[in-house]
Amino acid sequence: GAGVSQSPRYKVAKRGQDVALRCDPISGHVSLFWYQQALGQGPEFLTYFQNEAQLDKSGLPSDRFFAERPEGSVSTLKIQRTQQEDSAVYLCASSLDARPNEKLFFGSGTQLSVL
Amino acid sequence: KQEVTQIPAALSVPEGENLVLNCSFTDSAIYNLQWFRQDPGKGLTSLLLIQSSQREQTSGRLNASLDKSSGRSTLYIAASQPGDSATYLCAVGRGDTNAGKSTFGDGTTLTVKP
Numbered sequence: 344g345a346g347v348s349q350s351p352r353y354k355v356a357k358r359g360q361d362v363a364l365r366c367d368p369i370s371g372h373v374s375l376f377w378y379q380q381a382l383g384q385g386p387e388f389l390t391y392f393q394n395e396a397q398l399d400k401s402g403l404p405s406d407r408f409f410a411e412r413p414e415g416s417v418s419t420l421k422i423q424r425t426q427q428e429d430s431a432v433y434l435c436a437s438s439l440d441a442r443p444n445e446k447l448f449f450g451s452g453t454q455l456s457v458l
Numbered sequence: 459k460q461e462v463t464q465i466p467a468a469l470s471v472p473e474g475e476n477l478v479l480n481c482s483f484t485d486s487a488i489y490n491l492q493w494f495r496q497d498p499g500k501g502l503t504s505l506l507l508i509q510s511s512q513r514e515q516t517s518g519r520l521n522a523s524l525d526k527s528s529g530r531s532t533l534y535i536a537a538s539q540p541g542d543s544a545t546y547l548c549a550v551g552r553g554d555t556n557a558g559k560s561t562f563g564d565g566t567t568l569t570v571k572p
Contacts, residue, residue, distance in 0.1 A: 347501070376559070385462070385547050385562030386502070399559060434501055447492070449501030 345369075347450035349435050355456045356425045364420045364453045368437030374445070375418050377410055378434040380452070386434055392418060393441050425457045460485045462550050464563035471538055472571050479533040479566045481548035486526045489551040492560065493522050493533050496545045505546075506533070538570045 348367040356362050368375050374393055378386035379402075388402040394415035403410070407426075412418040422429055432452040438445040461484045471477050481491070490509050494502040506515045506522040508531070514523040521534040531548055545567045549560035 383564065385549070385564045387562070388559050391559055436502075446504050446507065447502075449494075449503070451499070451501045 347435055347437055347448050349433075349450035349453050351453060352451065353454050353456075355458065358425060358427060358457055360425050361421065361423045362425055362455065364422075364433050364455070366418045366420070366435030366437075366450060368416065368418070368435070369439075369448055370416075371439070372437035372448075373415075373440045374438040375412060376436045376438075376447070377418070377420050378436065379404075380432045380434055382431075389420070389433075422455075425455075427457050430455055430457045460488075460550055460552065460561040462548060462561050462563040464546075464548060464566050466566060467564070468567045468569075470569040470571065473538060473540060475538050475570075476534070476536050477538055477568070479535070479546050479568070481531040481533070481563055483529045483531075483550045483561075485550075486529050487552075488526060491522075491524055491531050491551065492549045493520075493531075494547045494549060496547060496565065502547065535568075538568075540570045540572050543568055543570050 350365045376391050377389040379389055380386040390410045391399040392412040395412050407423045409421045432454050434452045436447045436449045438447050463482045465480050492507045493505045495505055496502050508515050508524045519536040524531045545565040547562050547565040549562045551560045
């Protein structure tokens with residue numbers, strides 16, 4: 344695709360529900376990142392994939408958060424038993440390869456509201 | 459732990475003015491520093507990336523500088539336009555990781571008035 348695509352654009356969940364957020368990176372991009380952005384703050388790193396391998400998940404806030412990229416392209420971020428503090432914008436970014444100075448391309452994000 | 463601070467949090471200027479946005483970081487052992495632009499309800503767009511061995515990068519009306527020893531970076535915008543109105547974020551890449559695993563500041567929200 345032309346850019347990084349995320350869906351849904353908005354998600355409202357009742358506390359305790361499970362949610363799944365989807366990211367379609369730019370075709371052929373090796374690296375994929377998930378970030379969490381609270382209102383008025385900068386993004387915070389959640390997890391990183393290189394192809395299908397999840398190389399770093401140190402930013403996931405709890406074991407309720409799970410991410411996968413089974414075929415090295417589309418990625419899903421799953422949040423189980425959502426809590427109000429999970430409300431944020433979840434951003435996905437991809438880059439062409441794994442070199443440290445590769446340019447990042449971000450999607451428009453999924454805004455999650457937990458009631 | 460790396461901490462990134464951006465001052466001011468918000469800035470309003472008349473069209474045509476030159477302006478400087480500031481970014482400071484606490485750990486000088488960085489791999490790179492990126493400046494991003496974020497429009498309301500949108501993702502981030504990379505503007506400039508400065509590798510740790512570089513002192514500055516330029517793109518059009520934008521110039522970013524990096525002083526690792528003092529833990530500072532500036533983004534200079536020349537001849538500002540209303541279309542420059544957005545939130546500008548800086549992100550510092552750690553010394554041992556992919557650029558994507560960066561520490562972000564909270565941004566400076568710029569408003570350029572016609």
